Amino acid sequence: MSGEKHLLSLLRAAIDRYDMIPEPGRRIAVGVSGGKDSAALLVLLARLRRFYPRPFSLTAITLDPCFNGQPADYSAVEVLCEQLEVPYLLRRTDLWEIVFQKRRESNPCSLCARLRRGMLHRLAAEAGCDTVALGHHREDAAETFLMNLLSGGTLDCFKPVTVLDRRHIRLIRPLIFMPEAEIAAYVRKSGLPVVKSRCPVDGCTNRKRTRELLDELSRQYGCMEDKILSAMQKAGLSGWQ
Numbered sequence: 001m002s003g004e005k006h007l008l009s010l011l012r013a014a015i016d017r018y019d020m021i022p023e024p025g026r027r028i029a030v031g032v033s034g035g036k037d038s039a040a041l042l043v044l045l046a047r048l049r050r051f052y053p054r055p056f057s058l059t060a061i062t063l064d065p066c067f068n069g070q071p072a073d074y075s076a077v078e079v080l081c082e083q084l085e086v087p088y089l090l091r092r093t094d095l096w097e098i099v100f101q102k103r104r105e106s107n108p109c110s111l112c113a114r115l116r117r118g119m120l121h122r123l124a125a126e127a128g129c130d131t132v133a134l135g136h137h138r139e140d141a142a143e144t145f146l147m148n149l150l151s152g153g154t155l156d157c158f159k160p161v162t163v164l165d166r167r168h169i170r171l172i173r174p175l176i177f178m179p180e181a182e183i184a185a186y187v188r189k190s191g192l193p194v195v196k197s198r199c200p201v202d203g204c205t206n207r208k209r210t211r212e213l214l215d216e217l218s219r220q221y222g223c224m225e226d227k228i229l230s231a232m233q234k235a236g237l238s239g240w241q
Contacts, residue, residue, distance in 0.1 A: 018160040020172040026056040029124035034195030037135035065095035067198040076193030142225040159239035
């Protein structure tokens with residue numbers, strides 16, 4: 001499969017560098033949103049499971065926000081999980097109602113993400129998982145760094161590995177070395193299922209504007225994503241050393 005070996009090498013490089021699977025027997029819950037990144041993460045982890053020296057198990061978890069009060073169709077994701085021999089948990093939620101109907105947040109993405117993370121961590125723990133894998137890639141890391149700098153005046157980013165002491169869960173991001181374009185190409189060539197987002201603010205977010213700024217800077221100075229990740233690693237910022 002075109003590109004899979006390369007992406008597996010990037011996946012393993014991130015896992016090894018940041019000790020994401022520190023011992024055999026880890027039970028990893030993969031947050032599967034329906035988007036391309038989480039689909040690629042699930043498949044690549046399932047491939048890695050075959051030969052990684054520290055054996056681990058997988059469970060896929062989807063939290064449906066039920067946008068506009070309607071459940072989304074994740075049947076194609078369920079079929080993929082069956083093919084990969086990965087247990088699949090689908091939980092319908094009231095996220096859309098809370099964020100857009102009850103709270104009417106001016107910044108709905110932040111609240112939605114926070115609530116979704118809490119639900120995911122809780123469901124993973126209930127499923128007996130001790131690790132949660134999220135599909136944040138190289139561009140997500142660079143955008144988060146730049147958003148924190150421009151909006152909050154802080155040098156910060158999400159960590160490759162975060163230990164949630166209260167829930168005894170290890171949060172990992174195995175795609176952080178992968179360019180988004182390569183993930184998208186892999187998903188297209190592999191025919192992996194993608195469930196189109198029905199979020200009312202999809203494509204109209206601060207992250208999208210930051211993405212456009214990074215693209216402009218990259219045209220002038222070269223790949224800013226690689227430069228930002230390299231700078232975070234050299235500085236040991238937010239656990240990126």
